Amino acid sequence: MAAEIYIPPVLQALVNGISRVNVSGDTIGECFENMLQQYPALKPKLYDKHGKLPKGISIFLNGVSAYPNPLPKPVHDGDKIYISHIVLGG
Amino acid sequence: MTTNTGRILRINLSSGKVSTETVPEDVARDFVGGRGYGVKYLYDEVAPGTDPLSEENKLFLVSGPLAGTMAQAVSRWIVCTKSPLTGAFARSVCGADFGAWMRFADYEIIIIEGKAAKPCYIHITPDGVKVLDAKEVWGKDTKETQAWFNSQHGNNTRAACIGPAGENLVKYAAVVSHRRTAGRCGTGAVMGSKNLKAVVITAPRALHLADTDAYNALARKQVNIIKGNDAFLNHKEWGTTSTQDVTNAIGIYPVRNFRYGQLVDFKKVVGAEYRKMRVGDIGCYSCPARCGKVHTVPSGIYKGAHSEGPEYESIWAFTGSIESDNIEASIAADELCDDLGLDTISTGNTIGFAYELYEKGLINKSDTDGLELVFGKHEPMVALVKKIALRQGIGDLLAEGTMRVAAKLDKGSDVYAIHVKGMELPAYEPRGAKSQGYNYATASVGASHCYGYAAQDIFGAPFPHPTDRFDEGNADIVIFNQNGTATNECGVICAFAGGWGWSPLYGKLLAAARGIDVYKDDAYMAKVGERLFNLERAFNIRQGLGRKDDYLPKRIRTEPLHTRQAKGEGQMVSHNDEFLDKYYSLRGWTKEGVPTEDKLKELSLEYVAKDIK
Numbered sequence: 001m002a003a004e005i006y007i008p009p010v011l012q013a014l015v016n017g018i019s020r021v022n023v024s025g026d027t028i029g030e031c032f033e034n035m036l037q038q039y040p041a042l043k044p045k046l047y048d049k050h051g052k053l054p055k056g057i058s059i060f061l062n063g064v065s066a067y068p069n070p071l072p073k074p075v076h077d078g079d080k081i082y083i084s085h086i087v088l089g090g
Numbered sequence: 091m092t093t094n095t096g097r098i099l100r101i102n103l104s105s106g107k108v109s110t111e112t113v114p115e116d117v118a119r120d121f122v123g124g125r126g127y128g129v130k131y132l133y134d135e136v137a138p139g140t141d142p143l144s145e146e147n148k149l150f151l152v153s154g155p156l157a158g159t160m161a162q163a164v165s166r167w168i169v170c171t172k173s174p175l176t177g178a179f180a181r182s183v184c185g186a187d188f189g190a191w192m193r194f195a196d197y198e199i200i201i202i203e204g205k206a207a208k209p210c211y212i213h214i215t216p217d218g219v220k221v222l223d224a225k226e227v228w229g230k231d232t233k234e235t236q237a238w239f240n241s242q243h244g245n246n247t248r249a250a251c252i253g254p255a256g257e258n259l260v261k262y263a264a265v266v267s268h269r270r271t272a273g274r275c276g277t278g279a280v281m282g283s284k285n286l287k288a289v290v291i292t293a294p295r296a297l298h299l300a301d302t303d304a305y306n307a308l309a310r311k312q313v314n315i316i317k318g319n320d321a322f323l324n325h326k327e328w329g330t331t332s333t334q335d336v337t338n339a340i341g342i343y344p345v346r347n348f349r350y351g352q353l354v355d356f357k358k359v360v361g362a363e364y365r366k367m368r369v370g371d372i373g374c375y376s377c378p379a380r381c382g383k384v385h386t387v388p389s390g391i392y393k394g395a396h397s398e399g400p401e402y403e404s405i406w407a408f409t410g411s412i413e414s415d416n417i418e419a420s421i422a423a424d425e426l427c428d429d430l431g432l433d434t435i436s437t438g439n440t441i442g443f444a445y446e447l448y449e450k451g452l453i454n455k456s457d458t459d460g461l462e463l464v465f466g467k468h469e470p471m472v473a474l475v476k477k478i479a480l481r482q483g484i485g486d487l488l489a490e491g492t493m494r495v496a497a498k499l500d501k502g503s504d505v506y507a508i509h510v511k512g513m514e515l516p517a518y519e520p521r522g523a524k525s526q527g528y529n530y531a532t533a534s535v536g537a538s539h540c541y542g543y544a545a546q547d548i549f550g551a552p553f554p555h556p557t558d559r560f561d562e563g564n565a566d567i568v569i570f571n572q573n574g575t576a577t578n579e580c581g582v583i584c585a586f587a588g589g590w591g592w593s594p595l596y597g598k599l600l601a602a603a604r605g606i607d608v609y610k611d612d613a614y615m616a617k618v619g620e621r622l623f624n625l626e627r628a629f630n631i632r633q634g635l636g637r638k639d640d641y642l643p644k645r646i647r648t649e650p651l652h653t654r655q656a657k658g659e660g661q662m663v664s665h666n667d668e669f670l671d672k673y674y675s676l677r678g679w680t681k682e683g684v685p686t687e688d689k690l691k692e693l694s695l696e697y698v699a700k701d702i703k
Contacts, residue, residue: 010336019558060553063555067320086324087321087548088328089330090402090403
């Protein structure tokens with residue numbers, strides 16, 4: 001399946017400054033693996049040392065929260081996956 | 091089920107008269123509570139042309155219908171008034187326990203009118219309300235003041251008070267409760283102008299809900315959702331002390347009075363560095379996040395400085411604005427602001443402005459009492475905080491805020507005054523997050539970051555749709571954020587807690603608290619948010635504000651941003667007029683930014699039309 005991953009501003013420096021990455025995969029996890037093959041520098045920001053998604057990011061699929069357990073969620077052609085940095089504010 | 095619309099306590103300090111009222115059901119239905127009640131009563135009771143520091147102005151302390159209950163992160167409270175800083179609608183939100191204590195005393199609104207003949211404080215207990223002599227605490231800082239109230243009235247006492255800054259009518263003085271502040275808009279100066287040192291409540295815990303069983307069942311659900319939510323867990327760990335890691339990285343951390351978007355060596359001020367000085371954490375009533383991170387400086391010239399904070403805005407105010415990376419100085423300045431009762435944002439921004447005036451030769455050492463206001467030097471910054479609060483030397487001028495200082499100095503200094511409607515910009519560079527910038531331009535209160543926080547631009551939030559942060563055309567996003575914030579502040583829920591996964595319960599909790607079922611309808615609540623924003627706009631129009639006041643500062647519109655290592659070099663805001671045309675059109679306002687009769691009718695605000703023709 002062909003999908004698009006939206007990259008939050010704080011991670012764009014790790015993908016040559018772009019805001020969207022075209023990927024393929026049947027699940028969100030597979031799409032992430034495909035993105036990491038293209039941009040390996042993202043890996044420490046996308047997974048913690050235990051291989052889990054860190055608390056500092058949120059994942060949305062077509063604008064809807066992908067939680068709980070986002071990585072096995074199925075992806076269809078044309079889907080949009082959004083990585084959002086958790087809102088810190090101040 | 092009996093409805094519980096909330097009670098009003100009204101105190102006239104000129105006459106000494108005290109009375110109580112119940113909020114009418116139609117007002118509760120249309121305005122829900124919190125900020126809704128604040129703007130409704132302010133609009134109805136404060137006339138156009140009122141001098142904000144005169145006895146004709148009124149101060150509204152407003153709690154929310156959920157405060158003091160077992161639901162989490164819903165006990166914040168708000169100060170509304172006419173702002174002495176902007177002349178516009180003022181809304182300033184505060185945490186700690188005071189909102190819960192208002193509900194324990196069974197008041198949702200405390201309206202303070204008139205002016206006392208001598209310094210006083212209001213003491214509220216279940217046995218009644220007294221206006222008492224404040225001579226023992228007048229002139230004292232907020233820490234000493236609150237300790238004195240506890241010594242006089244017991245530990246079951248909470249206060250909303252001012253420090254010396256409020257007494258001295260500093261235009262951006264805060265109202266302080268524990269170590270939290272209703273910081274923005276100069277609400278502390280209004281309290282000071284009434285010779286009122288504090289509102290003090292001594293009350294046992296009590297619940298006032300329309301349907302307690304239903305409410306508590308919903309609250310238990312909320313607690314279960316929150317405790318497993320990643321955003322909550324992240325907030326519990328860091329509070330806002332790591333936001334600067336992101337804003338520096340993407341080039342929107344304002345530096346040197348809004349010339350740069352990144353500190354040269356920003357790794358020195360990241361959250362992990364503040365973490366090394368953290369000695370504890372403090373939370374608001376019934377909130378497990380305890381996001382107030384407490385820091386103590388262990389050594390050096392600021393040794394012993396101790397503050398609940400600084401949180402993100404204050405970190406920026408006392409680093410970025412003067413291009414300092416000394417975090418110890420930021421802790422010391424933050425502590426002083428809380429003690430003296432100052433808004434950290436306007437204080438830090440105004441000090442950065444003074445540094446630039448000094449750099450440009452518009453003021454010199456003879457004006458600054460010998461202080462060398464050289465960018466990077468933090469000692470004069472800390473000295474200026476105290477001078478501003480006490481109106482000593484140059485502090486007397488700076489206490490007026492950037493807009494008035496520039497008007498007084500002239501000589502082209504207005505380009506260095508970074509404000510909207512007279513209120514100083516906070517810690518997000520508009521040229522690198524343009525929906526955030528246009529929120530500053532159009533917010534009812536002036537440049538407030540949390541009036542319609544653009545998480546889409548800053549963090550990549552994808553709802554209602556993702557944005558390109560350099561795009562100036564996202565008027566729909568600005569409106570979505572502003573209306574949503576207004577809806578949540580009827581609660582009055584914490585701005586962070588809205589992202590902890592329980593928002594589908596919000597309307598249901600309100601309905602159980604009030605006994606008004608229509609709140610369960612999300613579309614209805616969205617319309618309430620829009621109604622609030624339009625009534626605030628009408629208040630401002632009636633005070634003489636309008637399109638001319640919806641522009642970002644000259645520097646932001648005429649000078650390119652320099653982002654150093656980050657994306658966005660050379661960005662400017664170039665389409666303020668086009669943005670306003672689109673924004674006003676989407677809001678149903680005229681080209682001059684006035685709500686149309688059709689829009690007012692749609693929002694059940696027909697009675698406002700005659701006031702703003």
